[in-house]
Amino acid sequence: MVKRKMCIIGAGMVGSATMMAILNLNLVAEIVLIDQNEKKAEGEALDVFHTTSFTYVPNVMIRKGSYEDCKDSQIIVMSAGPSIKPGEKPDRRILTQTNANVTRAVMKEITRYTQEAILIFVSNPVDVVTYIAQNEFGYPRHKIFGTGTLLDTARMRRIIGEHYLVDTKNVHGYVLGEHGQTAFITWSICNIGGIPIDSVAPKFKLPPIDKEEILKKVKNAGLEILLAKGYTNYGIAESVARIVTAICLNELSVLPVTTTLEGEYGITNVAISVPCIIGKEGIHDILEIPLSLNEQEALKKSAESVMKLMSDFEII
Structure with a gap:
């Protein structure tokens, strides 16, 4: 049996909701939440982990972790970086420079530990950050893609x-x-x-x-x-x-x-x-x-x- 391990980078609203959605699939054995704010990651992971006591929820190991956890993960979801907030211009493109920098920093860490995992990019503008990840780090291109449309x-x-x-x-x-x-x-x-x-x-x-x-x-x-x-x-x-x-x-x-x-x-x-x-x-x-x-x-x-x-x- 192959243990399916998944890392989610970013413990914000999207990362946390993704963690719950993945848990409910009953397809992975371990979910690791990674964030610069370790306390936030710990709290979000622990909150969801407690739901595994219910009979209708799979008994998945859920915890906060670090980039080192990427080394034996099969799937990594990248949702780190800021999102558009109420009152700001409703254009994902204004996030370009910030999330381009975040993507490069995250990819630098991921590639220290793996080039085997499949990387799913969620952060916006998703087309730009996916291009950066696919073309600047020598990672197998077919293993990287964005949620796109x-x-x-x-x-x-x-x-x-x-x-x-x-x-x-x-x-x-x-x-x-x-x-x-x-x-x-x-x-x-x-x-x-x-x-x-x-x-x-x-x-x-x-x-x-x-x-x-x-x-x-x-x-x-x-x-x-x-x-x-x-x-x-x-x-x-x-x-x-x-x-x-x-x-x-x-x-x-x-x-x-x-x-x-x-x-x-x-x-x-x-x-x-x-x-x-x-x-x-x-x-x-x-x-x-x-x-x-x-x-x-x-x-x-x-x-x-x-x-x-x-x-x-x-x-x-």
């Missing part, structure tokens, strides 16, 4: 599912590109149970969706939650849990995650979200799905937007 995709499916009164899991399609304002929905392949999205309304005897309004809602969902409660954590935590499940069970699931493209879709040297096959080795393959001409152009514009951001901060 996975949560955006989940939000899109939820909104469409509610409109047509169907289980959101039967809504298929992606939000791709930057995890931010240049993201777009792949309407050309979006469907409900195999019915193309443009043909759904008459079959369900309901009004058609407003595509522009849905994209707007998807892009503004994080801000709406931020203004309502001060932070976002549960949605992204479950996004990480979805990825961890695909890794632990070697599902070979197709998920939209952030990775550096090297010619796929005619795009090079920038990290954005595209559909990838995720399994026990990380990214098994980057899929080039069919996109309409408008969607191809939207993906390229999104890539250019991220590339300009990295150029502005001298990351490339």
